[in-house]
Amino acid sequence: MLEKYNTKDALYKYRGKTCLNCYLPLEKSDHFCPNCGQKNTTKKLSFGDFFVEFFSGLFNYDSRFQRTLRVLLFKPGKISKDFINGKRMRYANPFRFYLSASIIFFLIAGLSNRFEGVNFAEQEQGFENQVNKIGQDSILKSELKEIPAIKENNIPVDSIFQNVTRGKDTVKETYQDIYFTQAQMDTMSFPERTGKKLTIFYRYYKENKNPIAEEVLKDLNYENTAWNQWLYRKAVKFDLFYNNxxxxxxxxxxxxxxxxxxxxxxxxxxxxxxxxxxxxxxxxxxxxxxxxxxxxxxxxxxxxxxxxxxxxxxxxxxxxxxxxxxxxxxxxxxxxxxxxxxxxxxxxxxxxxxxxxxxxxxxxxxxxxxxx
Structure with missing residues (x-):
């Protein structure tokens, strides 16, 4: 496109007798190689040549890009029909154009807040609920102390409080509640055994926060295999993704x-x-x-x-x-x-x-x- 403006390159003294890319014999009048399309020149590269070639390629692609985008948006189905009918040089390659558009889309989508994973409002509300619960518990204890029967018999308020509030709070889950020994695991089918291990590993990590799989498997008395290590690492990753x-x-x-x-x-x-x-x-x-x-x-x-x-x-x-x-x-x-x-x-x-x-x-x- 911009080759005609490069007067030095047009001189015959820079024309070679052989293509430097595919070694096809050329004539002095050949501006381009008829085999591979490379420009027939022996001139050393300069910054000006690089600048001209860069913008020439950019404008050529931009022309096809604009045409492809315009036809694609405003003439539904036409670009596909033209492409299969052989009119392909005027449009960008459909597969490369797809990848370019999709990558740009996901980059822009990443700037939006549609995929935000952490709900800080819920976390703050949960904290406020815990504070309110502590305040309610303190009030309940002080009221229990004022009951005459409790004061006269010196009954411990803490034990009564535990009995009153028992069942209100969810019991903390621990891996020991669902623990199976290695021998018990060996009697299960592969899918069942894998599910049990993932659940045990997940609860173990939540309790102990130990990311080293080898130490955890030793503590649980499980076989130190690559599969068990991989499962434990996935349980750790799941806890990470669950929280963020x-x-x-x-x-x-x-x-x-x-x-x-x-x-x-x-x-x-x-x-x-x-x-x-x-x-x-x-x-x-x-x-x-x-x-x-x-x-x-x-x-x-x-x-x-x-x-x-x-x-x-x-x-x-x-x-x-x-x-x-x-x-x-x-x-x-x-x-x-x-x-x-x-x-x-x-x-x-x-x-x-x-x-x-x-x-x-x-x-x-x-x-x-x-x-x-």
Whole structure:
């Protein structure tokens, strides 16, 4: 784009007889290698060359980016149809464009307060309840001391207080209440044994706060295996996430773009089954799925940005509303079917989408927690 402004590079004295990249023989008149496309020049790099090449690539990508974004948002289904019909150089690659949009979305979403995990208001209320309870207990003890029968017989007020309040307070759970020996564990099935161990490990850590798995297994008289150590570390992590869920929410959110990237091919399979009579192969359905999902991320980027700047909630709601209509129009324009068929398949696809999304989320949470 900007090569014509670089007069030095245009001189024949900088033209080589062989491509420095693929070693194809060249003529002096060849400005670019016809095999790999590299510029035919032997001139040493300078800051000016780097500057020109950088902005040339930026503007070229920006042109495709703007066109892709404009068609994607304002002409539902057109970009997918153009892409499968061979008009690909004018648009950004659908898979790379998806990853770019999803990463930007989750970065912006991280700035919002939708995923806040710690509710300090609840913690303060719990503290106030404890203070009030202590105050009520003190009043109750002082009232018991004034009862004539207790004063005359010198009955200990503390013992009466314990009897009066017994059953009101929840008994603190301890790992010893559910403890099983190693021999007892060996008689259980693997899923049952694993569940018991996780519960015991979790309660043990809450009581003792010992993060060293080897010491804990020795104290519990369990086998010091890699599996038992891993289970105990997961119990420690669970306690950490339980007290501050935002840690895991941030970790899981960062992985979502790639989770959805591998989830969409499965969803495209169901689209192919629903439109099996239409003249589209699986890859063409997959491209449509990626374009639609990218549009959702772009709308969320706009919605989250509006909510963040205006401190409101209507931007996210509006993005969801617009996307429902956009998805219907995309299906109608891309698959070229009537309104009744499109609406029916629209409902079926949404049911499949949310069902698969729920299953994928559960699996992703389990896997993410396991590898954290």
């Amino acid at each position: 869920p935002k840690l895991f929410a941030d970790y899981f959110t960062n992985k979502l773009p790639f989770i959805i990237f591998f989830y969409l091919p499965i969803f495209a399979l169901f689209i192919w089954l629903i439109y099996i009579r239409r003249p589209f192969n699986y890859m063409e359905h997959l491209i449509f799925a990626f374009h639609v999902q990218t549009t959702l991320f772009v709308l969320y980027i706009i919605g989250y940005s509006v909510d963040y700047l205006l401190q409101s909630d209507w931007g996210f709601t509006l993005a969801n509303t617009v996307f429902v209509f956009y998805l219907y129009k995309s299906m109608r324009n891309f698959y070229e079917q009537g309104r009744v068929k499109t609406i029916l398949k629209f409902i079926i696809l949404n049911f499949i989408f949310f069902t698969l999304a729920t299953i994928a989320t559960i699996i992703a949470v389990i896997v993410s927690f396991s590898i954290y």
